[in-house]
Amino acid sequence: MSSEPGALHLDCGVMSAAEVAKFERLWWIDGIRRRLRLVLAGETWIRGTHPYAFRSGQWARLAAEADYRGRPCYCVTFEDGVMDYWAIDGAGFGYEFFPARR
DSSP: OOOOTTOEEETTEEEOHHHHHHHHHHHHHHHHHHHHHHHHHTOOEEEEOSTTSTTTTOOEEEEEEEEETTEEEEEEEOTTSOEEEEESSOTTOOEEEESOOO
8 A cells, every 4th residue: 555645545546646636637627627618508507505405516507497386496407307496585595606696
């Protein structure tokens, strides 16, 4: 086992600190590219930041605003096709938008 500081020990082997840093850079760049594609596509994405939100922290496409069971809601669709309705007027629900709403 490597005792190098910053090394990552995995079931399939050990990643050196340099490999970990390279992976983190690529992961960060990939995230920037994904966000840029979303901006260029003109779509709005939303995620719940409250720990009890459905799929908290996962981005979903904001498909529409609709009335659901007598309540104004965001109709959101996740990348795997799962759809849900999130209350618009919920104080403290904690939504984050991308690109950010003004």
